[in-house]
Amino acid sequence: MTVPLRRNRDYTLLWVGQACAEVGFSASLIAFPLLVLAVTGSAVASGVVLAADAVAQFVVGLPGGALADRWDRRRVMLACEGVQAAALASLVAVLLLDAVVLPHLVLVAVVLGACRALFEPAEDASIAAIVPDDQLATAIALNSARSSIGQLAGTALGGVLFAIARWVPFLLDLITHVIAFTALLFLRLPPRRVERAPLRGLGREVRDGIRWVARHPEIRVTTLCAVVLNLFFSAFYLIVIVLADQRGVPAGEIGIMAAMLGAGGLLGALIAPALHRALRPHIAIAAVFWALTALAPLTLLVPGGYLMGAVFAAMALFAPTANTTITTHQLLLTPDEMRGRLSGVMNVAVGAAAAIGPALGGVLAETLTARHAVVVCVIGMAVVTLFVTVNPTLRRYPGRAHQREEVQL
Template structure:
């Protein structure tokens, strides 16, 4: 029995978890501000939309390319040290960017390099944090901790998006300075976290073999494999749908400010959903928790064709986001408790690549749809894709038997 299992305190009094949560809440705000400011900076310097896309693509591609090796390295190295090094690298990279912007010497290659550093650090940090969570909180509080982390991400994205544009108007370097400061705060918070020592690895192994071992573990466990496919399909079609609805709103005369509110309402739905996720996780079966989010999306998605009012479309976004944290809490809690500690980084790396790849490809489908057909038809095509996935998820026997808390306890010797 670990120390975290022997002494169970409320999460609000769990010093290590609170430090990690607060530090990352700050870093999420800074990161989102930078992601809004990056294309604005490139456009201001070059006037090229293609160059703006290149900088944002550099961050996303870096995360995808490094995702699988990052998970294996997180399982090999000290996870707290990985997180500290990532935050230090973020501070250095952002400091260099602030300096060249202030000096009037910013270039696109430099911005691409900074975006790559941010993407690589994110690819390493996220599996390190995910894999560390079960050692920081007791099993009985893991679902609540996961839902609070989801709320943290939604709050950070909303606040960062709002601050990014406003601070860029103050000065082109200001959003990146904010990002630098928030990552420094996260670094300091991590420095005071105390994590249980992991058993040292005695065998020499090849990184490629370790990556394959992690992928085999995911593929060997049917419920993990099935939920990974579900996450891929849902994120693919919803990312396409999101872009299509934004285009539908813009062509319907919705102002840029109102479109921003629409996007923010998606975050509001995520925050509210994260706050109610621990309760829903306790009262709903795992099958209902997972399938419910698919049916909500399937029911709400076609309604976008009935209105071009920005606030109504924003309300649809909020409704769609409401149950996603409950499904995520159910799936992630089970996966972390099922997975041996020495494989948790690789599990997170695989899932990040699956979800990130779908989120990157989905907008490409959305762009093709809005060019090929009318926005209303594009909405219905994306909604039909989600409906097909929902039907397959509903009848899937693995999800019908998805293990809950009692089944995990019975399986534990």
């Protein structure tokens, strides 16, 4: 008899530990650029620190997925949590001593970004090992809810704690990583064969992961579509903030507007398991594309930050269902020894789009009016939405019955 997910000891340990870590991460994420500005007075320096984090994630992403398949995944996660806690402890210490310097901030950002790039493939691959196939979709949806909760709570705490003292949000992040590390100490993963191959073979293993993604049409097509959608939505998000500022929306109201995106994602994650069961896979995937394309133009029409935030919340509602449908199928299709590399490829592809998107949004906002820049992004989203709607591979996207057959084979 299958144990209910809420009584799955190992999944609960992983979920609770990482929920705490998500809160701390979001708190320090908003505090980091504020800290750099306070220390250096330079917006360029703030950008360099944030870029260092993003570059580290990008560089480590693909080999990190291969290492998650090669090494003991629990030890990888433990090492990442421990190293992040040590990096944050060093940051808290220099802040208390008033001895912080820019190179140290860059180094901490690199360490944190690299550890996340290593941790995520190990966690993604582990979920399929500790959760039964018929509960995997619910587990993935709950992980989306976890991220939304962390973003909402951490973002709210980060600014408040930074106002108390510069080191406080980073102390919170340190404490939450210690909690996550402790939870992982009690995590039990099914035994698996661990490779002892030399690191010089890592490049070949990375290429094997990329070929695995490229060889499966539904993974290849959904990845391409997700990259394009993330690119234009990330640009759109920045442009709408610029548009709100031009309209004279107060900064506090803009903050609430941005937070409502996370609130919509949280609500969407809660209803994702039911929608995943009720909707055909193609409809579940296409719904988020149509929602973004149809709702984005409303930001040009509605007045005030609160109504624009409501549009943001509605746009985020169907994303967890699409993510649940896609990720569940990919994990069930992919053999265990390849799941880390699958996650690494996905994270790098989608993360690159999310990183380039704001730069695209900045260029559009500088060269066009904000309204025209929104229109450009809507056109980009509309093109990929039409492609998703008519693409034969996505229209034949495998359902749950087909996924069970693939697992049995």
